[in-house]
Amino acid sequence: MKTYAERLQAAVQAKGTPALVGLDPRWEQLPTEIVERARSAATTESEVVARAYEEFCRRIIDIVAGRVPAVKPQAAFFEACGPEGAFALARVIRHARDAGLIVICDAKRGDIGSTAEAYASAYLAGDDPDAAPWAADALTINPYLGVDTLEPFVRTATARGAGLYVLVRTSNPGAGRFQDLTADGQTVYHHVATAMEELAAESAGEGQYGAVGAVVGATYPSELEELRQVMPHVPLLIPGYGSQGGTSADTAAAFDEDGHGALINSSRGIIFAYRREPYAEAFGESQWEAAVDAATRDMIADLAANTPAAALVANK
Numbered sequence: 001m002k003t004y005a006e007r008l009q010a011a012v013q014a015k016g017t018p019a020l021v022g023l024d025p026r027w028e029q030l031p032t033e034i035v036e037r038a039r040s041a042a043t044t045e046s047e048v049v050a051r052a053y054e055e056f057c058r059r060i061i062d063i064v065a066g067r068v069p070a071v072k073p074q075a076a077f078f079e080a081c082g083p084e085g086a087f088a089l090a091r092v093i094r095h096a097r098d099a100g101l102i103v104i105c106d107a108k109r110g111d112i113g114s115t116a117e118a119y120a121s122a123y124l125a126g127d128d129p130d131a132a133p134w135a136a137d138a139l140t141i142n143p144y145l146g147v148d149t150l151e152p153f154v155r156t157a158t159a160r161g162a163g164l165y166v167l168v169r170t171s172n173p174g175a176g177r178f179q180d181l182t183a184d185g186q187t188v189y190h191h192v193a194t195a196m197e198e199l200a201a202e203s204a205g206e207g208q209y210g211a212v213g214a215v216v217g218a219t220y221p222s223e224l225e226e227l228r229q230v231m232p233h234v235p236l237l238i239p240g241y242g243s244q245g246g247t248s249a250d251t252a253a254a255f256d257e258d259g260h261g262a263l264i265n266s267s268r269g270i271i272f273a274y275r276r277e278p279y280a281e282a283f284g285e286s287q288w289e290a291a292v293d294a295a296t297r298d299m300i301a302d303l304a305a306n307t308p309a310a311a312l313v314a315n316k
């Protein structure tokens with residue numbers, strides 16, 4: 001069995017980019033053709049929405065699978081349409097895995113240890129897609145309940161070759177209200193980072209990166225720089241690029257000199273590219289898939305031009 005870090009590194013190297021496409025389907029922004037097809041095929045409103053989300057995400061996966069190493073389905077949007085949404089999410093994850101992509105399920109779970117165990121076995125399939133019903137390679141985790149609640153996730157991840165991304169310094173405007181509080185002379189996020197580094201170093205073995213990753217927002221570049229120093233064994237997931245204002249240069253400190261160590265996520269900026277310039281003018285809604293492809297290529301080029309991810313292209 002390969003570890004998550006090994007599989008991730010191979011996927012990033014093969015595609016030559018750390019770009020991560022976020023699958024955040026939003027009803028009001030879906031192309032009309034998809035909405036209409038779903039309406040004609042389903043009866044209840046939640047069936048219509050779930051069917052539309054599934055088709056939209058499958059088609060995005062088909063476009064980006066040749067270009068990027070990973071996708072990040074956002075569970076919230078699927079959960080919002082009830083049981084049909086849960087089935088749709090499971091099928092979208094499968095489809096992405098069948099397309100050879102690493103799948104990070106963004107469900108931000110976290111609970112007392114015995115409950116965390118159930119979450120871990122539900123989501124963390126790791127190397128074997130049949131090992132869990134939501135067959136993800138990795139899962140986002142909320143660490144607020146304490147390190148003991150992370151241990152069941154770490155055990156399952158290590159046993160199955162799966163990964164975790166623990167919220168350390170989030171991208172939202174209010175992130176600092178709790179995360180920047182200081183205790184024992186350090187910020188709360190710094191304490192969380194120190195604990196994640198210990199867990200990652202334990203699971204890294206001989207390798208540079210472990211199974212325990214961290215989420216750090218692109219919208220806080222100086223915190224990102226600090227956190228990369230604190231967590232040398234921790235693979236990073238960086239949201240906030242694009243729609244939230246983070247730039248490629250803001251993410252540069254996340255990478256090692258070979259261009260590994262971080263995935264940079266963009267969700268709305270890619271999947272709804274047809275709704276914003278320059279893609280709206282160039283493609284429009286009728287060519288929304290071409291807009292997705294162009295926005296993905298532009299993001300890949302931007303990361304290669306302004307971050308150490310350039311080394312991935314050179315070594316491809």
Ligand SMILES: O=C(O)c1cc(=O)[nH]c(=O)n1[C@@H]1O[C@H](COP(=O)(O)O)[C@@H](O)[C@H]1O
Nearest residue numbers: 074140170171172215239243244266267268
């Ligand atoms: O865990 C995450 O992915 C996450 C953490 C964070 O600090 N900020 C953040 O935006 N996210 C997620 O990343 C995605 C960002 O979407 P866009 O702003 O559309 O690129 C959403 O699915 C968010 O839930």
